[in-house]
Amino acid sequence: MSLELKTTLVVAAACLALFLALMYVVDGGSPWEVAAAVLALFAVVALTFDVWVYRPINGLIRRARARLGGPYERSDPYYRDELRELGFLVGTLIAVFTAAEDKEWVSQAIKEDLMRLQALNRQLLDVSALARELGGALPYRETVTRVLTRSRAFLHADFAALLRFDPETRTFALEGSDGVRTPAMSADCCAYTPDCPVRQAVADGRLHRLEGHRCDLFPHTMTHQVVLPLLVEGVGDMALLATATSDAYFSLLTDDILVTLRDHAQGALANAHRYDAIR
Structure with a gap:
């Protein structure tokens, strides 16, 4: 079950509780008027969550999936919970960047070793020339x-x-x-x-x-x-x-x-x- 659906159900339950409270605890007047007001409140809350929370999250997930490409698609467990989906996505991004940094560090270490070997080779050639002179x-x-x-x-x-x-x-x-x-x-x-x-x-x-x-x-x-x-x-x-x-x-x-x-x-x-x- 997705986070959006669970949140909608929670908001619906809260609106139902509000309707019942207005009808039986507080004399709210006509049931149809109270129901219409609660439905309007539910619609506003649901629309706010959709526009300001879930659409940006889903858009971010789609862009990230498209950027990561085939390897991510093959390993994706296809979570329907956006929070779990985001957690998996962030974990994948961290792994990718960590691997890139490790590769860069190894490449730099190889370059340094190569430079040391080149310097040692020049020194060996110089000392060999010195030996011939002596x-x-x-x-x-x-x-x-x-x-x-x-x-x-x-x-x-x-x-x-x-x-x-x-x-x-x-x-x-x-x-x-x-x-x-x-x-x-x-x-x-x-x-x-x-x-x-x-x-x-x-x-x-x-x-x-x-x-x-x-x-x-x-x-x-x-x-x-x-x-x-x-x-x-x-x-x-x-x-x-x-x-x-x-x-x-x-x-x-x-x-x-x-x-x-x-x-x-x-x-x-x-x-x-x-x-x-x-x-």
């Missing part, structure tokens, strides 16, 4: 210079330094540097600064990324640092330090890419040390 047989000092210049360019860093650790004195010596330099550049602070990333990287053998560390090796405006520990055959423990004023590019580099760069750098330095030994 693979030639060159003297040690020339290889140090090449490692520094190529690594700084690859990392988009403002400054790069290569430091060698002396296990007997527990100090670091500067093997070479490239980029912006401070007037009093020194590696002495690496021996006593508590949070020195160079010493930490050499101690635990892991790369370190940090922000805000200050050191005598580079200007204090270079607030972002990356340190790669190197274990060079015939030379010992070393560290490749790169600094920049922003981590705009550092943050794009994955740890795997940095480890690959470290492996190529320590391989090139080891080969250069052997080359000097047999010259």
